[in-house]
Amino acid sequence: MLDAKEPKPPYILEYHPYSEYALLIQWPQIVSENILEDLSAFKKVLQNNYPDAILTAAYASILAVFPERITSFPFLKAQIKKDYELFSEEKIKEHLDPKDQSKKIKNTIKKAKNTIKTIPAQKILYKIPVCYEASFAPDLEAVCTQLKLSPEALISKHSKATYTVYGIGFLPGFMYLGGLDSKLEIPRKSSPRMKVPSGSVGLAAKQTGIYPCESPGGWQLIGQTPIPLFNPLQDPPFFAQVGDKIQFTPISKDAYKLLQIQVAAGIYKIEKTIYTKP
Amino acid sequence: MIKVIKAGLYTSIQDLGRSPLQPIGVPMGGAMDRESAQNANALLENEPNAAVLEITMTGPVLTFTENAWVAFSGAIFPIYIDQNTASTNTPIWVKAGQELRFGTLEKGVRLYMAIKGGFLNEPLLGSRSMQAHLSPIIKLEKGMELQHRSGEKDQAIILEKKSNTPLGAKKILAFQGPEFKYLNPEQQEGLNQQTFKVSNLNNRMAYQLLPSLSAFEKNQITGPVLPGTVQITPSGNVMVLMREAQTTGGYPRILQLTQESINALAQLKTGDSFRIKILPLN
Numbered sequence: 312m313l314d315a316k317e318p319k320p321p322y323i324l325e326y327h328p329y330s331e332y333a334l335l336i337q338w339p340q341i342v343s344e345n346i347l348e349d350l351s352a353f354k355k356v357l358q359n360n361y362p363d364a365i366l367t368a369a370y371a372s373i374l375a376v377f378p379e380r381i382t383s384f385p386f387l388k389a390q391i392k393k394d395y396e397l398f399s400e401e402k403i404k405e406h407l408d409p410k411d412q413s414k415k416i417k418n419t420i421k422k423a424k425n426t427i428k429t430i431p432a433q434k435i436l437y438k439i440p441v442c443y444e445a446s447f448a449p450d451l452e453a454v455c456t457q458l459k460l461s462p463e464a465l466i467s468k469h470s471k472a473t474y475t476v477y478g479i480g481f482l483p484g485f486m487y488l489g490g491l492d493s494k495l496e497i498p499r500k501s502s503p504r505m506k507v508p509s510g511s512v513g514l515a516a517k518q519t520g521i522y523p524c525e526s527p528g529g530w531q532l533i534g535q536t537p538i539p540l541f542n543p544l545q546d547p548p549f550f551a552q553v554g555d556k557i558q559f560t561p562i563s564k565d566a567y568k569l570l571q572i573q574v575a576a577g578i579y580k581i582e583k584t585i586y587t588k589p
Numbered sequence: 590m591i592k593v594i595k596a597g598l599y600t601s602i603q604d605l606g607r608s609p610l611q612p613i614g615v616p617m618g619g620a621m622d623r624e625s626a627q628n629a630n631a632l633l634e635n636e637p638n639a640a641v642l643e644i645t646m647t648g649p650v651l652t653f654t655e656n657a658w659v660a661f662s663g664a665i666f667p668i669y670i671d672q673n674t675a676s677t678n679t680p681i682w683v684k685a686g687q688e689l690r691f692g693t694l695e696k697g698v699r700l701y702m703a704i705k706g707g708f709l710n711e712p713l714l715g716s717r718s719m720q721a722h723l724s725p726i727i728k729l730e731k732g733m734e735l736q737h738r739s740g741e742k743d744q745a746i747i748l749e750k751k752s753n754t755p756l757g758a759k760k761i762l763a764f765q766g767p768e769f770k771y772l773n774p775e776q777q778e779g780l781n782q783q784t785f786k787v788s789n790l791n792n793r794m795a796y797q798l799l800p801s802l803s804a805f806e807k808n809q810i811t812g813p814v815l816p817g818t819v820q821i822t823p824s825g826n827v828m829v830l831m832r833e834a835q836t837t838g839g840y841p842r843i844l845q846l847t848q849e850s851i852n853a854l855a856q857l858k859t860g861d862s863f864r865i866k867i868l869p870l871n
Contacts, residue, residue, distance in 0.1 A: 327767045328870045330815060330845045335767055340810050367612045367813040369837045374813035376608070384871050478811050479614040480837025482722055487811060487837075524722050541613075543713050543723055549613040 317341060320349050321399035326388040331380045334387055338371040342489060346371050347477060349402075351434075351554030356398050357391070368553040369478035369487075436473070436556040436586040439521065439536050441512050442567040443469075447535035454497055454514065454531050466561055468492040469533065473589075474519065474557040484523035484541030484549040488557055491519050503529030510536045512559065523549075534559075537570040538579060556586045590654050591704075591735040594688070597649035600729040601719040602708050604640045610714055611836045617816055618720040618833050621793060621855035622699050623848075625663035628752040629703035632660035632680050634745045639707030640717035642729075644700040646858070648691025649729060653683050657740040658705040662752045664697030664856060680746040697756035697856040705746075706738040720833060721794075758853035761785075761846060761863050764870040766819060768807065768841035776802050780844065780865055785827070789859045793833040796854060801825035807841050814838040817846035829854060 318339050327335040338346045347370070354368050357375065365376040381387055443451060443466045455462050474488035481487075491514070499515045504527060507513075511522045513530025522528060523541035541549050551557070560582075562570070573579035603626065606619025620626035620643055627637045642649075648666055661668060661677040668675040669690050675681045677700070683689065691700075710717050719727045726733075769777070779802050790797040802825040814820070818830045820840035829846065830838070831854075844865070846854065857863065 328764070329767070330764065330817065331848060331870070333815060335813070337767070337812075342810060365609055365611055367836060369812050370810045372810075372812040374815070376611070376815070478837050479612065480811070480813075480835050481614065482835070483610070483613065483615040485614055526722060547613075548610070548615075548714060552612075 317343055317345070320345065320402065321395070322346065322349060324392070324395060326384075326391065328381070328384040329374060330376075332378075333374055333376045334381065334384065334391070336373045336375065336391065340371050342370060342477065344475060344489075347475060347554055351552070352402070353395060353398050354553075356394060360394055369480065434555055434586040435551070436558060436584050437551060438558050438560050438582040438584075440538065440562045440566065440570055441470070441534040441536050441559045442562050442564060443534040444564050446564070447567070448533050450500070450513075450531040451533045454533055458494065458497060460494065465495065465533065468495055469519065470559045470561050472558075473586075476551050476553050476555045476557060478553060479549075479551070482523055482526055482541075483543075486520060486551060486557065488519050489517065491517055493517075495519075497531055499529040500531060503527055507532065508535065510538070510540070512536060535567075537567045538574060538581060550581055550583075591657075591737065592652045592654065593649060593729050593731055593733040593735065594652055595650040595690075596729040596731050596733075597644060597691075598647035599645040600649045601643050601727065602640050602710055602729075602735070603643045603718045604707075604716055605638045606718050606832065607714050607716045607720075611813075614836050615714065615723065616720065616794075616833045616835060618716065618718045618723075618793075620699075620701065620718075621832050622663055622701070622752075622754050622852040624754045624852045625699070625752040625856075626701040626703075628678070628750055629660045629662040629701040630707070632662070632678065632747050632750050633658055633703050633705045634747060635703055635705065635707055639703065640710065641704075641708070642702040642735075644691070644702060646694055646698060648700070650688065650690045651735075652688050653685055655685050655737075655739040656742070657683050657737060658744055658746055659683055659689075660703045660746075662701050662703075663754065664700040664756060665695040666700055667692030667695070678751050679749050682740075682742060698858045699855055704737045705740050705744055709736040709738070753849070754852040754856055756856050757861065758850075758857065759863050761850045761854055761865050762868055763817075763819065763844040763846045763850065763865055764868055766842035766844045767812075768809070769843045771807055771841060772802075772805065772821075772843060776805065779803075781867060782864075784862050784864055786862045787854075787857050787859055791859060793831055795831055795834060796829045796857075798827040798829065802827060805841065809839055809841055811837050811839045812842070814842060815845070817848070817851040818842050819844035819846065831855065 325337040329335040367374045474490040476486045477489045478487040507528040509525045511532045512534040515530045603620040606617045608617045630639045660680045785798045788797040788799045804825045816832045820828045
């Protein structure tokens with residue numbers, strides 16, 4: 312949903328020389344689906360134009376790290392600024408029906424003729440099976456009491472939503488997922504656990520997330536997935552990108568065990584579809 | 590191969606890390622003092638990314654079962670091969686059956702030991718670096734066997750080459766971070782004039798500095814960070830992210846250390862003091 316104060320695209324980007332090798336590109340610093348969408352699509356353009364750069368995206372920023380020292384930040388900034396202008400013009404062109412195009416926009420499009428090829432900003436929806444039964448959900452009961460929800464209501468709200476990957480960090484493959492039902496917002500545990508098992512699904516404030524490996528952690532644990540999220544022995548080791556979508560599918564204890572066997576046998580494949588806006 | 594008789598305080602195998610995997614949350618990792626690790630490799634004409642041993646504070650005891658060229662660079666320890674002393678920054682020929690051990694650390698923190706052709710532990714995600722939450726083993730353990738190619742005495746080596754990393758640096762150089770501008774003038778001044786100390790909270794992920802600055806509350810959205818990023822917590826704690834830091838952070842990023850200064854900080858230990866000099870980056 313568009314906030315009244317939320318700026319609209321094309322956004323005013325800020326460029327901050329970050330290190331000898333890195334430039335930080337910042338969108339307006341707001342948690343917004345629209346900003347994330349614009350950023351994810353532009354990231355593809357950047358990757359195409361600067362194939363050697365490592366681009367790390369999170370919420371409303373992209374950090375571009377280059378293999379060589381950056382010799383001129385003003386030059387690099389000017390180049391990327393131009394890339395963004397062309398990208399934004401292309402985006403306007405795509406989103407407008409020709410008969411609705413005003414003269415001004417037509418002119419802009421004309422100017423943008425020899426531009427970058429449009430790269431479709433396709434997003435993938437991944438479905439992650441989660442068992443919410445007590446033995447996999449050490450905090451579920453306490454969370455339900457605190458939120459005044461029945462376990463069924465909590466599970467239904469948690470698995471109905473479609474979440475957006477706003478960032479990947481904290482641990483290899485740990486996704487910051489936005490889009491949590493406001494009735495499920497709960498603070499972190501007052502004292503974190505020393506060991507959260509791999510695959511644990513947790514709640515923390517406005518976010519939900521999955522621990523990709525065993526680690527200390529303070530999130531409220533309401534379920535567990537049997538599927539390995541991050542596998543360093545696989546290429547690629549991780550499936551999702553910033554901007555992708557995640558849904559949780561409730562499964563029984565028996566289904567959990569079956570999936571575990573499938574994973575161990577190497578025949579499990581994560582369920583994915585092309586995401587289309589509802 | 591090399592047998593680990595004693596592991597030392599924190600000895601691990603490191604190369605230059607896994608930078609291409611930052612976008613999926615994998616820390617860069619790799620040698621804390623990259624310059625010294627690369628210097629040790631250069632002495633043996635290894636690739637800069639060849640895997641070396643990172644020896645921290647207390648050295649291991651190692652037995653060689655094959656001949657090998659090795660080279661040391663970085664911190665200063667007395668180094669013994671059987672009864673003989675060995676020097677840093679020059680290649681050393683070790684014979685099968687000889688034992689390598691270290692005396693008490695004299696200066697710096699981390700010493701790098703390269704071996705001709707590099708250590709040959711199994712690479713994981715494009716790197717041989719041992720790393721928390723990723724590698725099955727994150728540091729050397731007693732009884733481990735380290736694989737390498739058997740050495741030939743006439744292999745190409747370089748006689749002498751020094752690491753450019755200072756040991757006991759008094760000045761750490763940094764650029765302004767994206768949130769530096771939100772610090773109040775007193776805090777900005779403090780960063781420039783304060784003498785900082787390395788607190789006892791320091792490891793491959795981060796160094797916390799003392800003293801803290803005044804409290805700093807800023808609503809901040811999670812964003813990307815790098816090794817060398819200096820963050821300030823709401824209570825004013827100053828944290829320098831090191832090589833194994835996570836890839837995103839939610840605290841204001843007030844400074845970014847230069848590459849050389851990350852190496853220099855990796856050679857400072859608890860209680861060492863220094864000042865920060867802020868440089869322009871344009």
